[in-house]
Amino acid sequence: xxxxxxxxxxxxxxxxxxxxxxxxxxxxxxxxxxxxxxxxxxxxxxxxxxxxxxxxxxxxxxxxxxxxxxxxxxxxxxxxxxxxxxxxxxxxxxxxxxxxxxxxxxxxxxxxxxxxxxxxxxxxxxxxxxxxxxxxxxxxxxxxxxxxxxxxxxxxxxxxxxxxxxxxxxxxxxxxxxxxxxxxxxxxxxxxxxxxxxxxxxxxxxxxxxxxxxxxxxxxxxxxxxxxxxxxxxxxxxxxxxxxxxxxxxxxxxxxxxxxxxxxxxxxxxxxxxxxxxxxxxxxxxxxxxxxxxxxxxxxxxxxxxxxxxxxxxxxxxxxxxxxxxxxxxxxxxxxxxxxxxx
Amino acid sequence: xxxxxxxxxxxxxxxxxxxxxxxxxxxxxxxxxxxxxxxxxxxxxxxxxxxxxxxxxxxxxxxxxxxxxxxxxxxxxxxxxxxxxxxxxxxxxxxxxxxxxxxxxxxxxxxxxxxxxxxxxxxxxxxxxxxxxxxxxxxxxxxxxxxxxxxxxxxxxxxxxxxxxxxxxxxxxxxxxxxxxxxxxxxxxxxxxxxxxxxxxxxxxxxxxxxxxxxxxxxxxxxxxxxxxxxxxxxxxxxxxxxxxxxxxxxxxxxxxxxxxxxxxxxxxxxxxxxxxxxxxxxx
Numbered sequence: 007x008x009x010x011x012x013x014x015x016x017x018x019x020x021x022x023x024x025x026x027x028x029x030x031x032x033x034x035x036x037x038x039x040x041x042x043x044x045x046x047x048x049x050x051x052x053x054x055x056x057x058x059x060x061x062x063x064x065x066x067x068x069x070x071x072x073x074x075x076x077x078x079x080x081x082x083x084x085x086x087x088x089x090x091x092x093x094x095x096x097x098x099x100x101x102x103x104x105x106x107x108x109x110x111x112x113x114x115x116x117x118x119x120x121x122x123x124x125x126x127x128x129x130x131x132x133x134x135x136x137x138x139x140x141x142x143x144x145x146x147x148x149x150x151x152x153x154x155x156x157x158x159x160x161x162x163x164x165x166x167x168x169x170x171x172x173x174x175x176x177x178x179x180x181x182x183x184x185x186x187x188x189x190x191x192x193x194x195x196x197x198x199x200x201x202x203x204x205x206x207x208x209x210x211x212x213x214x215x216x217x218x219x220x221x222x223x224x225x226x227x228x229x230x231x232x233x234x235x236x237x238x239x240x241x242x243x244x245x246x247x248x249x250x251x252x253x254x255x256x257x258x259x260x261x262x263x264x265x266x267x268x269x270x271x272x273x274x275x276x277x278x279x280x281x282x283x284x285x286x287x288x289x290x291x292x293x294x295x296x297x298x299x300x301x302x303x304x305x306x307x308x309x310x311x312x313x314x315x316x317x318x319x320x321x322x323x324x325x326x327x328x329x330x331x332x333x334x335x336x337x338x339x340x341x342x343x344x345x346x347x348x349x
Numbered sequence: 350x351x352x353x354x355x356x357x358x359x360x361x362x363x364x365x366x367x368x369x370x371x372x373x374x375x376x377x378x379x380x381x382x383x384x385x386x387x388x389x390x391x392x393x394x395x396x397x398x399x400x401x402x403x404x405x406x407x408x409x410x411x412x413x414x415x416x417x418x419x420x421x422x423x424x425x426x427x428x429x430x431x432x433x434x435x436x437x438x439x440x441x442x443x444x445x446x447x448x449x450x451x452x453x454x455x456x457x458x459x460x461x462x463x464x465x466x467x468x469x470x471x472x473x474x475x476x477x478x479x480x481x482x483x484x485x486x487x488x489x490x491x492x493x494x495x496x497x498x499x500x501x502x503x504x505x506x507x508x509x510x511x512x513x514x515x516x517x518x519x520x521x522x523x524x525x526x527x528x529x530x531x532x533x534x535x536x537x538x539x540x541x542x543x544x545x546x547x548x549x550x551x552x553x554x555x556x557x558x559x560x561x562x563x564x565x566x567x568x569x570x571x572x573x574x575x576x577x578x579x580x581x582x583x584x585x586x587x588x589x590x591x592x593x594x595x596x597x598x599x600x601x602x603x604x605x606x607x608x609x610x611x612x613x614x615x616x617x618x619x620x621x622x623x624x625x626x627x628x629x630x631x632x633x
Contacts, residue, residue, distance in 0.1 A: 057525055078529075155530065
């Protein structure tokens, strides 16, 4: 099922949570809504589910306008951040809930409901736990019960709100891989919200980077990491450094000194680059400054270099080879190899 | 190792502890236990036979009946109002919510006598509504309907006050999950909300019932004290006492005391077994 979000605007008490957001989600795609808290990513997910009503704009499921359909009519599988399992029901009853509450005419017979619940539990690898209550399960198990419960209604799309937010790091990684496999097997259009970029980049076919109620960039992991289209995306995804520069006559200047970089458009700009995309320079125009601190990070060393004048210093972190002299106070000269200017 | 004993920063020395415990126990004995014992001592002062006779006296029987009737109407009514009010307050956002919460608390902050008086002014002989209803043969004040109304008013907050913090704490996540799975509003309430609040609800009903049966002030104003007709148990106790019928007064009073004890026992059971589901914020 494809989902089309068209110029959606959502205001809470006149405070806009989403400004005219448009997004096309392809059928069978696993897509991540990534952003810091307050970026509107959960609001967008809840709007797609029908748990919130848009102030303006429309949402299409396929060719059908779902904007004013109720949650029940939209037939979406929603997995809540804290699972929202029904604590007084067993695991099997939780999974069967969506079938049990169907109107009589559409409700499968009891034995059939039970069979399907057990089948779903098997699919999420929880066979044998059907008689347990939610508080007798671990976090990861609860998460999978919630997923099985959402799948029971044969949803058209699967929506997950911070699916791994409440789990510890190890279980998170396992479940992440597991969800990817699960998605590939079932082929549901899946949208999940996360503030964890590693999770989004690893898991999703496409990542929607959001900030302050707007979509900043939509693209594959490679797109958003290698070709960020805004200062926000560049600094939000991965490590990056940025410096105020000016471009004059095709050359980039930092604090009045040439940097050895060249650009097309003149004017004031911010130079962005990633710590690993630099090379140490021996001669010619480059960035030069004393190392203020350095730390060992697995196979590399990260050095913090102070640039600019002493009354207005800029600190950037760059990756240096382990054998480079980068003790405190030693002077480093470097030039970004991959970089981008934002005017 | 130092020979000085470690002093726990949050405990007190032995003499202080015992003094505090003694003060509390003495206070309880004087103000709670002694009156309770006196009730039973006076009730059985002339033997078991007199006690039973006092309770079988027709006016006493009708007072007991009336009290049960009033509670049987007021408690279910407030159960419904309480659930409806707390459902609305805890699960929805709307204008005037704070005002509504204040309004629910009103019966707690108004003297029961005043609330009784309000009903007399509203439905009495010289009021606007009284003669109108009377022309249709409905007598409110100095009759059973007035007693029921006054009792409902006084006991209104019990269920709602118990449920609101719990339901607010539980939030709307479970209900959202239920409707996203296709449940309609009623199913979400019946299968999800109600099981989540059942023990707190029972607790609220228990307190509501105890108060409904024991209410004196408001009921006294609207009842008119007609023996055998509009006297509830607490009112009957007062009348008998004023008649110097000690055995009768304390006999009926002993039933109310027993109700109180029963309530206390049930409360304790609920609190120890389901404490975490009764109060908000302890466990999820």
